[in-house]
Amino acid sequence: MIQLLAPDGTLREDGRAPLDVTPALCRDLLRDMVLARRFDEEALALQRQGELGLWLMSLGQEAAQVGSVRALAPGDYVFPSYREHAAARCRGVGAAELLAQWRGVMHGGWDPARYRFHIYSLVLGTQALHAAGYAVGVRLDGADEIVLAYFGDGASSQGDVSEALNWAAVAEAPIVFFCQNNQWAISTGTSRQMAAPLHRRAEGFGLEAHLVDGNDVLAVHAITARAADSVRRGGRPVFIEATTYRMAGHSTSDDPRRYRSDDEVESWRERDPIARLERLVRARDWAGPEYFDELKAESDRVAEQTRAACLALPDPxxxxxxxxxxxxxxxxxxxxxxxxxxxxxxxxxx
Structure with missing residues (x-):
């Protein structure tokens, strides 16, 4: 598994995913993750107060999303599933746009063409086929863009995903499939879903495949950048399996305590992606108190703006x-x- 940043904040090198780790890059990625988590927490509070009908948290998966989406070019097109709030925010999608669907006031809250970020797909795995088809169109048009498709380990068990992988490989589509393996497909663990690692399965379809520590934002950023560059230059489609963990329930309708232990959750909490990068930044003195004070103030503003945006959404x-x-x-x-x-x-x- 590719890892550049250990849970204790120690940097290491990996020739498979070289990265110029700069203070500015680390500060930017940390900011993205912190603000995404604060937005996510406020959305959860809104749902619990009856302002949203449902919410699916991205808690614990910020590194997988921020690291990957920040490795793309602005013109590249992204197909998310329904939990990619951190990636959506990085693409500029606003709070009201992200919350509208979950408040029940519209079927899709934003213009996909404006953000190069498709609307959420709640049908499990269907976006993989949409992404593969779009990528084939990109190749036929000769357009200067690539496609990235997000899905989870549970969706990988759907036939749609297998069809998409096969189709993309045969058609030599310019696409990166990014699987966030968060260990649980609702209440079904990975050990009961698959007998072989997901990235190995992708190799069987003819894709280039990588396994990365999904809680290491630097490793995710590095391998996604490498994959995007390879695909852009005409290489084979790429499959990235990012090993991460869904810290919250599958959705606000789910009680994860019924199927997983507190010890398991705590073991993953120690690998928290935000705490990991913050340890590095503090240890290297890459950000002073002013940075962290402003980040805290900005996260408070994000919470206030999120609540205001939600309550201001007009009824359809x-x-x-x-x-x-x-x-x-x-x-x-x-x-x-x-x-x-x-x-x-x-x-x-x-």
Missing amino acids: ATDDIFRFTHTEETELLREQREWLEVYHSSFTAH
């Missing part, structure tokens, strides 16, 4: 049910919408 118009069921409103839907408008106006009149 009932008309939208009819207008956006199809690309063009059908005659029957138009008649139903107009009937409902008359019905609503009768209450207003009296």
Whole structure:
């Protein structure tokens, strides 16, 4: 497994993933992870207070997401699943846009073309096929971009993902598949999901494959940058398995205490990706008290802005049910919408 930063904050070298580790890079990556976690925590609080219908936390997976997405070019296109909040924030997606779907006011909260970041896919593994198809289009167009697709270990058990890996390999699509192996597919552990490591399975399809410490943001950044460069130059599609851990439940509807032990969670807490990078930054004196004070203040502002953005989201118009069921409103839907408008106006009149 590729690792550049040990849990105790010690740096090491690995020729498979060389990286120029600078103070500025570490400060930037640490900031991204800290702010993403604060946003995630505030979203959880909003759900518990009844302001969101559901939330899926990215707690513990910040390094896998931030390290990978920051290794891409601005024009590269990303296909997430439904837990990539840290990656979305790095792409500029705002709090209101991220929360809208979970508040139930729209089906997708942002313009994918603007951020080069697709809307969330809640159907398990389906985004892998979308990404592979898009990547084939990129190759046929000769466009100067690559594609990165996120999914989890649970999604890798879906047929869609196997089809996507095979299709991408055969078509020589410019794509990087990034699997966040967070050890649990809801309540099913990896030992009950697969008999061989995921990256080995990818090699069987003809992809270049790597195993990386997903809680090491530097290693993730380095191997994703290498993969992106290789694919961009016409190399084989790449599969990256990032070993990480889902610290929270699968969703706010899940109680992880029913299927995993406190000792297991605590063992992974000691490998926390944020604490790991902070140890390095502090040990090397790459950031002073001013940096950490400002980061704390900024994270507080993120929490305040997240709450305000959520509460300010407008309720959807009932008309939208009819207008956006199809690309063009059908005659029957138009008649139903107009009937409902008359019905609503009768209450207003009296």
